[in-house]
Amino acid sequence: MPSGRLSSPGCFRQSTPPVVLMTELTSGSSKLPRKDSKIRARAVRGYSDLTGDVKSKIVEQIGEQHARLANRLSEVGAIIVIASGKGGVGKSAVTANLAVALAARGARVGAVDADLNGPSLGKMLGLMGSQLEDRPDGVVPAAGVSGVRGISTDLLLEEGAPLRWKGPSHDQFVWQGVTEAVALREFISDVVWGPIDYLIIDIPPGTDKIGRFLDLVSEVGPSHLQPDQVLLVTIPSEVAGAVVARSATQLLEGGVPCIGLVGNMAGYVQPGGEDILPLFTGPSAREIAKAVGLELWAEIPFDPVLGSRTDQGNPVGGEGDSVVARVFSDLADRIEHGPGGRDEDK
Amino acid sequence: MKFLCVQCDEVMSFSDRDLPGDGTITALFSCGACGRDMAMLTNPMETQLVTSLGVEIGGRTVPEQPLQQTRSKLDAPRDDAFVDEAEPVVKEDEGSSAVSDPEFIRIRVTWSPEATDRLGGVPRFVRGMVKRIYTEYAQEKQIEVITPEVMDRARSDLGLEGM
Numbered sequence: 001m002p003s004g005r006l007s008s009p010g011c012f013r014q015s016t017p018p019v020v021l022m023t024e025l026t027s028g029s030s031k032l033p034r035k036d037s038k039i040r041a042r043a044v045r046g047y048s049d050l051t052g053d054v055k056s057k058i059v060e061q062i063g064e065q066h067a068r069l070a071n072r073l074s075e076v077g078a079i080i081v082i083a084s085g086k087g088g089v090g091k092s093a094v095t096a097n098l099a100v101a102l103a104a105r106g107a108r109v110g111a112v113d114a115d116l117n118g119p120s121l122g123k124m125l126g127l128m129g130s131q132l133e134d135r136p137d138g139v140v141p142a143a144g145v146s147g148v149r150g151i152s153t154d155l156l157l158e159e160g161a162p163l164r165w166k167g168p169s170h171d172q173f174v175w176q177g178v179t180e181a182v183a184l185r186e187f188i189s190d191v192v193w194g195p196i197d198y199l200i201i202d203i204p205p206g207t208d209k210i211g212r213f214l215d216l217v218s219e220v221g222p223s224h225l226q227p228d229q230v231l232l233v234t235i236p237s238e239v240a241g242a243v244v245a246r247s248a249t250q251l252l253e254g255g256v257p258c259i260g261l262v263g264n265m266a267g268y269v270q271p272g273g274e275d276i277l278p279l280f281t282g283p284s285a286r287e288i289a290k291a292v293g294l295e296l297w298a299e300i301p302f303d304p305v306l307g308s309r310t311d312q313g314n315p316v317g318g319e320g321d322s323v324v325a326r327v328f329s330d331l332a333d334r335i336e337h338g339p340g341g342r343d344e345d346k
Numbered sequence: 347m348k349f350l351c352v353q354c355d356e357v358m359s360f361s362d363r364d365l366p367g368d369g370t371i372t373a374l375f376s377c378g379a380c381g382r383d384m385a386m387l388t389n390p391m392e393t394q395l396v397t398s399l400g401v402e403i404g405g406r407t408v409p410e411q412p413l414q415q416t417r418s419k420l421d422a423p424r425d426d427a428f429v430d431e432a433e434p435v436v437k438e439d440e441g442s443s444a445v446s447d448p449e450f451i452r453i454r455v456t457w458s459p460e461a462t463d464r465l466g467g468v469p470r471f472v473r474g475m476v477k478r479i480y481t482e483y484a485q486e487k488q489i490e491v492i493t494p495e496v497m498d499r500a501r502s503d504l505g506l507e508g509m
Contacts, residue, residue, distance in 0.1 A: 056360040057405035161422035178398040190412035
């Protein structure tokens with residue numbers, strides 16, 4: 001695991017993205033000798049020399065997509081991203097419980113299951129069986145008993161069906177990534193979230209997925225939109241910590257100003273008690289946070305009750321006085337006081 | 347992608363397209379100066395890549411519906427994932443036909459069994475959108491029952507012969 005190579009970013013507002021320095025290699029490429037060609041000899045104009053969209057309306061349609069996304073996000077108080085880079089660390093469970101904890105405090109919360117291939121948020125938030133109401137201005141998201149509204153491929157796919165897209169069966173890798181990026185955009189832009197305080201995005205495993213989401217929201221111009229707060233979830237494991245470090249690097253290089261580490265499965269709550277017993281032998285979330293250079297926002301012990309209730313679509317959130325409920329309540333409080341939160345500390 | 351008529355140094359404009367149904371596209375571009383036409387032919391993979399962006403070459407002939415890309419491309423969509431917008435509330439004292447609306451009186455539109463059967467033949471992924479188009483047409487024309495004849499008239503009036 002890298003040790004302290006990232007500067008501690010804290011949670012400050014950054015008005016401009018970090019300057020990206022062009023490499024000497026890139027800047028020097030224009031000095032390479034160019035071959036003469038018939039095209040150059042005839043001074044044929046290049047793509048950038050031609051203005052307009054030659055009436056194919058592609059650019060116009062892309063512009064409409066961006067405008068729709070911007071319009072939808074204009075009603076969102078804060079974008080909260082839950083990511084890791086590593087799979088199996090409990091991102092979706094953290095997402096569901098945090099969303100419910102925020103909703104219980106009176107916040108209006110929407111949740112996007114960006115894990116199109118392995119959706120679970122629909123079930124965890126108790127949305128299964130709901131239908132999405134079709135309206136001219138978008139589809140109305142499903143709502144669970146907690147009041148959290150959500151969208152997930154869980155709600156769109158036949159029971160038990162894997163995510164597959166229509167299209168040529170060979171070389172699907174060429175177009176599937178684009179298709180999924182557009183589907184994720186639609187999950188945000190085409191859903192009638194209404195005015196909400198928080199839109200929580202559950203990002204699937206893979207550091208590339210984090211980059212894909214950053215690209216998506218950065219389409220919303222003219223300012224370079226960023227998530228307001230990002231929670232990187234890890235477990236007490238050296239391997240998970242190493243992947244989280246990569247994710248943190250990607251986020252920091254992308255100019256995301258507010259990133260916190262959440263340690264999941266940080267020990268085991270003894271049934272009926274308060275004692276937390278060790279669950280993993282790897283480095284603690286606090287040690288990983290220090291090594292990666294992030295602030296530790298929460299350590300969530302494993303609690304079978306929380307696991308069971310989340311599986312049943314009834315997350316604990318901050319309800320009750322259990323250890324995990326208190327942790328989620330504190331985490332919700334932190335989000336509320338963070339950038340974009342309802343009680344943002346100015 | 348743009349096309350330049352090298353002889354005229356003129357940007358060629360999109361003028362027509364054809365979708366043979368085998369996954370390919372033929373798009374015609376014309377030079378406004380000399381009138382020369384050029385056909386762009388895409389193979390199914392290239393077509394898929396463009397349509398994966400959620401766009402259509404030449405623009406849309408029918409309005410885009412929410413989650414258009416997602417619902418039209420899913421291979422195994424849930425049949426009942428979507429439900430049409432709730433019917434407008436009917437005022438009790440005005441019978442079953444009228445509701446208040448700032449622009450026109452919206453009526454409750456029903457579908458005849460024959461029209462329903464015909465709608466069932468529309469591919470599932472666009473059925474909701476097609477149903478909405480016909481319903482809005484009927485409301486605008488104050489037609490209470492949509493029949494196959496009404497659907498034909500709507501297709502003709504709205505230029506939807508391809509649907």
